[in-house]
Amino acid sequence: MAAEIKTVGVAGVGTMGAGIAIVAARAGFRTVVYDTRQDALDRARRQTEGFLAKSVERKKLTQPQVDRILGDLSGTTRIGELAACDIVIEAVFEDLKVKHALLGELNRICPPHALFASNTSTLSITEIAAGSGRDERVVGMHFCLPAQLMKLVEMSPGIRTSEDAFRAAWEFCRALGQVPVRTQDSPGFILNYFLVPFNNDAIRLVEAGVAAPADIDRAVKSGLGYPMGPLELLDLVGLDTHLLVAEALYASTREPRAAVPALVRRMIAAGHLGRKTGRGFYSYQGSAMFGG
Amino acid sequence: MGYTVLRAGASRSFPQDHALLAGAAQDGEVVVIIGADAGAAFRKLARAETRTAVLIELGTECLGVHTGEFRGEEGSNVLGFARFRLGDADPSNLVELVRQPRTGEAAVAAARKVLEGAGLQVAVCGDFAGRIIDRLVRPYYNAALRRLDEGLATAGDLDTTLRLGLGYPEGPIALLERAGLARHFEVTQALYEAYGDPAYAPARRARVAKQKQ
Numbered sequence: 171m172a173a174e175i176k177t178v179g180v181a182g183v184g185t186m187g188a189g190i191a192i193v194a195a196r197a198g199f200r201t202v203v204y205d206t207r208q209d210a211l212d213r214a215r216r217q218t219e220g221f222l223a224k225s226v227e228r229k230k231l232t233q234p235q236v237d238r239i240l241g242d243l244s245g246t247t248r249i250g251e252l253a254a255c256d257i258v259i260e261a262v263f264e265d266l267k268v269k270h271a272l273l274g275e276l277n278r279i280c281p282p283h284a285l286f287a288s289n290t291s292t293l294s295i296t297e298i299a300a301g302s303g304r305d306e307r308v309v310g311m312h313f314c315l316p317a318q319l320m321k322l323v324e325m326s327p328g329i330r331t332s333e334d335a336f337r338a339a340w341e342f343c344r345a346l347g348q349v350p351v352r353t354q355d356s357p358g359f360i361l362n363y364f365l366v367p368f369n370n371d372a373i374r375l376v377e378a379g380v381a382a383p384a385d386i387d388r389a390v391k392s393g394l395g396y397p398m399g400p401l402e403l404l405d406l407v408g409l410d411t412h413l414l415v416a417e418a419l420y421a422s423t424r425e426p427r428a429a430v431p432a433l434v435r436r437m438i439a440a441g442h443l444g445r446k447t448g449r450g451f452y453s454y455q456g457s458a459m460f461g462g
Numbered sequence: 463m464g465y466t467v468l469r470a471g472a473s474r475s476f477p478q479d480h481a482l483l484a485g486a487a488q489d490g491e492v493v494v495i496i497g498a499d500a501g502a503a504f505r506k507l508a509r510a511e512t513r514t515a516v517l518i519e520l521g522t523e524c525l526g527v528h529t530g531e532f533r534g535e536e537g538s539n540v541l542g543f544a545r546f547r548l549g550d551a552d553p554s555n556l557v558e559l560v561r562q563p564r565t566g567e568a569a570v571a572a573a574r575k576v577l578e579g580a581g582l583q584v585a586v587c588g589d590f591a592g593r594i595i596d597r598l599v600r601p602y603y604n605a606a607l608r609r610l611d612e613g614l615a616t617a618g619d620l621d622t623t624l625r626l627g628l629g630y631p632e633g634p635i636a637l638l639e640r641a642g643l644a645r646h647f648e649v650t651q652a653l654y655e656a657y658g659d660p661a662y663a664p665a666r667r668a669r670v671a672k673q674k675q
């Protein structure tokens with residue numbers, strides 16, 4: 171099945187799409203990257219070249235390998251150039267209408283055997299597939315940030331996805347050198363379903379005065395061996411991003427632990443978004459963290 | 463800083479030799495009471511108020527059970543502590559150090575110094591059931607067990623996702639198998655009684671493991 175996949179399309183080359191395209195080209199697939207914006211394509215190309223140069227420095231890749239990868243990667247603002255793709259992975263804005271419009275157009279352009287994969291974090295694969303015109307060939311492929319370094323991919327079939335299509339996508343994922351896990355098409359899949367409420371609970375401990383952020387993070391890291399504490403992680407992700415994901419999860423599950431604690435909105439109003447504004451649960455100066 | 467260790471029954475925090483026990487002196491400024499009967503030993507402790515700090519090993523109870531509470535103004539030189547330990551697994555390097563609203567800063571600093579001096583990590587927290595870690599992980603473990611029942615993914619895929627996606631050393635299902643599902647039941651049931659929050663209500667698999675004992 172996977173042998174049929176030779177050409178990979180990536181639609182939307184922002185934070186996620188750029189990384190996914192690296193993964194595909196690095197694994198030996200001819201990869202066509204499509205974005206409506208030329209500046210997004212240019213930025214992704216620069217980032218890709220920078221990343222691959224570092225891979226050479228770190229002896230993960232050789233220069234001839236990098237030359238081959240860059241030769242297999244092309245960018246375009248013309249959707250028609252995805253016509254030869256055996257699979258298209260979409261990583262466009264997290265908006266059902268945008269995804270429906272894109273997949274509907276791809277459905278007209280791409281050959282009937284082509285698979286469509288969605289990198290959505292919070293939308294339903296079944297709902298995305300419903301607007302594609304080929305819902306039996308749509309699968310969820312949720313990569314982690316940064317995709318070029320993280321091996322995990324959560325894969326979910328929609329209600330109407332055929333087992334054949336799912337298996338082909340699964341084999342493709344393994345051929346990418348990634349580690350697929352199978353999950354139901356359910357809000358937040360596995361990762362966000364568990365992570366978002368856990369982080370909300372940590373925020374609630376701060377709100378309730380149970381402990382200071384630094385103490386909570388230290389407890390989680392040394393007591394459980396997690397690489398990062400929840401509040402450090404929230405500062406890195408950004409509280410505005412956390413709010414968006416948590417609101418989406420809460421809207422679809424109505425589970426109390428998914429509901430965003432009031433402190434988050436207050437911190438956002440105060441401009442305390444995390445690292446990117448220099449202050450969140452911690453204060454940052456340059457890249458160093460101080461206080462707590 | 464000199465400290466004395468008093469033993470009062472079997473200690474969950476220090477079941478074996480540890481630098482903290484080895485480094486104790488005869489008559490230190492700080493008194494560390496370990497063991498299941500630490501609270502009773504504290505009540506018999508002479509000159510407790512003249513010490514720089516007195517540390518009482520806690521089980522699942524609040525420190526206020528031993529010190530008494532008054533209008534949210536409680537606090538003295540007496541602190542509670544417990545080394546975090548999942549079920550029957552070895553104790554971790556983390557000590558949750560429990561303070562009250564008016565606990566003296568000098569007592570907190572002295573306690574921290576003694577514990578860190580023995581190579582332990584210290585997280586200071588208020589006097590609440592479940593302290594920091596149990597309050598965070600028990601709802602997560604219950605959710606993992608529930609979602610396993612609901613068929614979200616296989617146990618292996620749930621664990622793989624959390625290990626690879628978040629860098630956790632172990633996924634929740636393997637961890638609960640190692641530390642004991644019945645022990646999880648006991649801890650989360652106690653928190654459910656303390657808070658009445660359904661997130662702590664023991665998941666079916668934990669209840670079954672407990673009933674099967």
Ligand SMILES: NC(=O)c1ccc[n+]([C@@H]2O[C@H](COP(=O)([O-])OP(=O)(O)OC[C@H]3O[C@@H](n4cnc5c(N)ncnc54)[C@H](O)[C@@H]3O)[C@@H](O)[C@H]2O)c1
Nearest residue numbers: 182183184185186205206210261262263264289290291315
């Ligand atoms: N950022 C994350 O951490 C993360 C992680 C996993 C999954 N995701 C998911 O990946 C997807 C993309 O997220 P992102 O953070 O990379 O977004 P982003 O905003 O960084 O990038 C989106 C890109 O898509 C392009 N685009 C928008 N509409 C398009 C269209 N119709 N056709 C072609 N290109 C279009 C934009 O120009 C932009 O370059 C979303 O579905 C998101 O939920 C994000």
